[in-house]
Amino acid sequence: xxxxxxxxxxxxxxxxxxxxxxxxxxxxxxxxxxxxxxxxxxxxxxxxxxxxxxxxxxxxxxxxxxxxxxxxxxxxxxxxxxxxxxxxxxxxxxxxxxxxxxxxxxxxxxxxxxxxxxxxxxxxxxxxxxxxxxxxxxxxxxxxxxxxxxxxxxxxxxxxxxxxxxxxxxxxxxxxxxxxxxxxxxxxxxxxxxxxxxxxxxx
Amino acid sequence: xxxxxxxxxxxxxxxxxxxxxxxxxxxxxxxxxxxxxxxxxxxxxxxxxxxxxxxxxxxxxxxxxxxxxxxxxxxxxxxxxxxxxxxxxxxxxxxxxxxxxxxxxxxxxxxxxxxxxxxxxxxxxxxxxxxxxxxxxxxxxxxxxxxxxxxxxxxxxxxxxxxxxxxxxxxxxxxxxxxxxxxxxxxxxxxxxxxxxxxxxxx
Numbered sequence: 001x002x003x004x005x006x007x008x009x010x011x012x013x014x015x016x017x018x019x020x021x022x023x024x025x026x027x028x029x030x031x032x033x034x035x036x037x038x039x040x041x042x043x044x045x046x047x048x049x050x051x052x053x054x055x056x057x058x059x060x061x062x063x064x065x066x067x068x069x070x071x072x073x074x075x076x077x078x079x080x081x082x083x084x085x086x087x088x089x090x091x092x093x094x095x096x097x098x099x100x101x102x103x104x105x106x107x108x109x110x111x112x113x114x115x116x117x118x119x120x121x122x123x124x125x126x127x128x129x130x131x132x133x134x135x136x137x138x139x140x141x142x143x144x145x146x147x148x149x150x151x152x153x154x155x156x157x158x159x160x161x162x163x164x165x166x167x168x169x170x171x172x173x174x175x176x177x178x179x180x181x182x183x184x185x186x187x188x189x190x191x192x193x194x195x196x197x198x199x200x201x202x203x
Numbered sequence: 204x205x206x207x208x209x210x211x212x213x214x215x216x217x218x219x220x221x222x223x224x225x226x227x228x229x230x231x232x233x234x235x236x237x238x239x240x241x242x243x244x245x246x247x248x249x250x251x252x253x254x255x256x257x258x259x260x261x262x263x264x265x266x267x268x269x270x271x272x273x274x275x276x277x278x279x280x281x282x283x284x285x286x287x288x289x290x291x292x293x294x295x296x297x298x299x300x301x302x303x304x305x306x307x308x309x310x311x312x313x314x315x316x317x318x319x320x321x322x323x324x325x326x327x328x329x330x331x332x333x334x335x336x337x338x339x340x341x342x343x344x345x346x347x348x349x350x351x352x353x354x355x356x357x358x359x360x361x362x363x364x365x366x367x368x369x370x371x372x373x374x375x376x377x378x379x380x381x382x383x384x385x386x387x388x389x390x391x392x393x394x395x396x397x398x399x400x401x402x403x404x405x406x
Contacts, residue, residue: 008277010253032225044255050220051239052252
């Protein structure tokens with residue numbers, strides 16, 4: 001019996017959907033589908049309806065591009081944020097990483113990717129125009145460039161630093177180096193070079 | 204910012220649903236939810252609607268209890284199966300494991316669990332009555348008891364063997380021993396005892 005005939009078609013379809021998720025292989029998708037079959041019908045219905053409406057429910061913040069339930073996101077709406085600092089991230093999914101660290105109290109700007117000529121992605125595909133408008137409105141003291149420290153991330157950061165050099169805003173780049181808790185013996189050469197280059201005085 | 208405020212509520216809800224799946228922790232659920240947000244709206248809707256209808260679409264075979272798209276399952280309907288052999292499994296989810304092995308051509312009977320007094324599950328909670336009716340109809344030559352080889356599985360198999368002893372049907376139990384491909388050095392005592400007890404002549 002071929003693999004495709006092992007499960008009824010309706011289950012087969014569910015397995016197909018689940019195995020499109022990142023890190024979910026065929027076997028795991030089968031296990032998840034069978035587990036879902038055990039859920040109370042009511043819960044399955046809620047889950048399914050929520051999923052079907054997901055794109056309507058999760059909006060993009062009109063100010064910063066963060067994921068949001070409303071027109072503007074919880075961070076932009078919050079009265080407790082430091083409104084003179086803007087942290088530029090590649091995607092909205094990176095904002096929770098900063099928020100969980102609890103170390104950043106400023107606002108964000110989601111770039112919508114990075115400059116990647118090989119994927120045909122240029123500056124005009126990013127939200128650089130909107131970022132310029134935010135900066136030109138005034139009130140921003142510091143622009144933190146938080147692209148990932150790889151080739152395209154560095155290129156994007158360099159481009160932005162050049163683009164906004166004349167606006168009188170302090171432009172900084174997040175530090176790159178050996179991750180906290182990591183064993184130095186396993187650090188790669190590029191990371192070590194970065195860590196050495198970014199060394200600071202201790203006393 | 205508390206963890207719960209990091210994502211918009213609608214995404215938070217999705218993460219909640221996803222983390223109820225087996226083997227999906229909080230972090231993985233977040234990753235999956237963000238990946239789902241990237242899906243085309245059309246696909247999300249299909250996935251969601253399918254999920255919401257899952258329990259209506261996946262039926263239980265009226266003959267054997269297998270998962271099915273129709274009143275009776277593909278195996279019971281198939282003209283190519285060996286109808287004189289019945290393999291008793293605990294749950295419908297175990298049938299694909301047999302089917303994928305390609306070694307079994309008979310029919311199945313889903314017991315709906317096993318005898319587990321500690322969970323308050325007795326013989327009356329299983330489909331033993333239906334199994335008896337199938338056996339009494341005649342035509343079955345062999346009943347293979349394929350419960351898992353643990354305490355409750357063995358107890359259930361012993362119970363069924365006793366229950367159907369008088370029906371003139373050959374009752375067998377699947378072999379238990381060292382798994383194919385496993386290193387004998389890591390076999391536990393109970394498995395080795397089972398493997399030794401079930402040894403067979405080679406020539």
